[in-house]
Amino acid sequence: MIRYDLECAQGHGFDGWFSDSASFDKQADAGIVECPVCGSSDVHKALMAPGIPAKSNKKSEAQPVMQNAAGTPAAELTQMIRKLRKHVEDNSEYVGPRFAEEARKIHYEESEARGIYGEASLEDARELNEEGIDVQPLPLLPEEHN
Numbered sequence: 001m002i003r004y005d006l007e008c009a010q011g012h013g014f015d016g017w018f019s020d021s022a023s024f025d026k027q028a029d030a031g032i033v034e035c036p037v038c039g040s041s042d043v044h045k046a047l048m049a050p051g052i053p054a055k056s057n058k059k060s061e062a063q064p065v066m067q068n069a070a071g072t073p074a075a076e077l078t079q080m081i082r083k084l085r086k087h088v089e090d091n092s093e094y095v096g097p098r099f100a101e102e103a104r105k106i107h108y109e110e111s112e113a114r115g116i117y118g119e120a121s122l123e124d125a126r127e128l129n130e131e132g133i134d135v136q137p138l139p140l141l142p143e144e145h146n
Contacts, residue, residue, distance in 0.1 A: 001017050001018070001019060002017070002018055002019075002020060002021065002024075003015055003016070003017050003018075004016055004018065004024060004045050004046075004048070005045070005046040005047070005048045006033070006035075006043050006044070006045060006046055007043070007044060007045075007046040008035035008037070008038060008040040008042060008043050009040055009042035009043075010035065010037075010038050010040055012035050012036075012037040012038060012040075013046060014035065014036055014037070016033060024045070028041075028043055028044070031122050032122065034137070036139065039136075039137070041122065078141065078142060081139045081140075081141060082141065084138070084139065085138055085139070085141070088115070088117050088138060089117070091115055092114070092115035092116055092117045093114055093115065093116050093117075094116075094117055094118060095116045095117070095118040096118045096119060097118065097119050098118060099116065099117070099118030099119055099120045099124070099135075100120045100124040100125075100127070100128060102116050102118070103116065103120075103128055103133050103135060104128070104131070104133065107131070107132070107133045117138065120135070125137070
């Protein structure tokens with residue numbers, strides 16, 4: 001696995017883990033690497049300092065707690081994401097690949113108003129937003145990146 005410091009066109013910094021350099025390129029070209037702050041898929045690798053291992057005879061110091069761009073510890077952020085996803089799953093109807101179709105039916109009052117979640121392509125999500133239908137991706141959990 002390789003970790004990259006990433007940045008979106010709006011200047012938001014975040015990190016991403018990929019199996020190799022080609023995986024990042026493929027995912028970025030497909031538009032599926034998105035900024036967790038603004039959702040932009042215009043993402044590029046940011047300048048990174050090289051990882052230089054410490055001398056083996058040097059005393060190890062306490063490891064810093066990994067934090068996101070907002071300064072929240074990564075473990076706390078992961079717990080928040082888990083709670084958000086559980087809330088959505090417990091209080092919404094799973095519609096699977098019919099998400100875009102069901103969202104339109106609800107928006108145009110052809111179906112009962114209710115919370116839904118499911119799968120949609122990036123193109124479908126953009127079209128829904130252009131129609132004034134508010135949709136948001138559920139944030140991914142670390143184990144979903146593997």
